Amino acid sequence: MFSYRHAFHAGNHADVFKHLVLIAVLRHLTGKETPLWVVDTHAGAGLYRLDGDYAGTSGEAQDGILKLADAVGTHNGIDGEALVPALADYLDMVRGFNRPGDWRVYPGSPFIAQKLLRTEVRDKLKLFELHPSDSKALAGNVAQLGAGRQVSVAREDGFEALKALLPPPSRRALVLLDPSYEIKSDYGKVLATVRDSLQRFATGTYAVWYPVIPRPEAHELPRKLRTLAGQLRKPWLHATFSIGQKPAAPGEPADARQGLTASGMFLVNPPHTLKPALEAALPQLLQVLGRGRGKGHSIEVGGA
């Protein structure tokens, strides 16, 4: 069950897309005075080395954050000044964890969220991570922040633990559901958790990440989430981002394994600012990260 380690994937195209969305959502939600709770049900280790053994083995960040940083920094792709706000905001966030021009660290969702939370307003971050090593690493990384009671870490099942947190006292929360989907039951658990959470706390913002892969459950998840949001008359936003197939190298079979090439985010009760932010950012991101056949993006909204 525990073979997934996010360190192999940190900073890949799916992380770039997910964290771009996360930042855009949090920018909006932290614009209001009332305290906000952010619940990250599948938090990972929090911080990753882009030059470490895990990252080096898979090299996934090369097709993600490192490609984006290179394109902007060297004028290979886009002029830094022409970056659209949401993309510039994302890049600035990751840059903030690194020395100038030296991209060695990648912040996971807990560290990105924590940077955007407000101490004076008493925002809170609740983190859950079940993997023994990753939860230990997460607790250690968070301890170094010295954020005190603002951030809590628990080695618990995030799907289950969420129940006790909703509704939050301030009635404002973002819940990020970002499982690894290494077991098929994660798809059903995500749907059941969003359904249960909307019953407990109908006005929360829920953000689900999922892989776009040839597996029936992965295709059905966004469809089922859309049906659920429709039944409950909740606004939703569904976005996908695909870098497409890497052209085959000389001597390589045309159908060589490509790894993950696309992912999606489904949000219930998204901020109204998210759609325009993504409409501007995703084409530009695709211009840099897009590789070949199948590349593209989509944004759909619906509901009340």
Ligand code: SAM
């Ligand atoms: N949200 C992180 C980010 O964006 O930086 C990445 C999380 S990673 C995709 C999924 C994590 O969920 C893995 O670290 C895995 O160990 C953990 N996990 C798996 N099942 C879990 C569960 N039921 N509850 C909490 N964590 C779980």
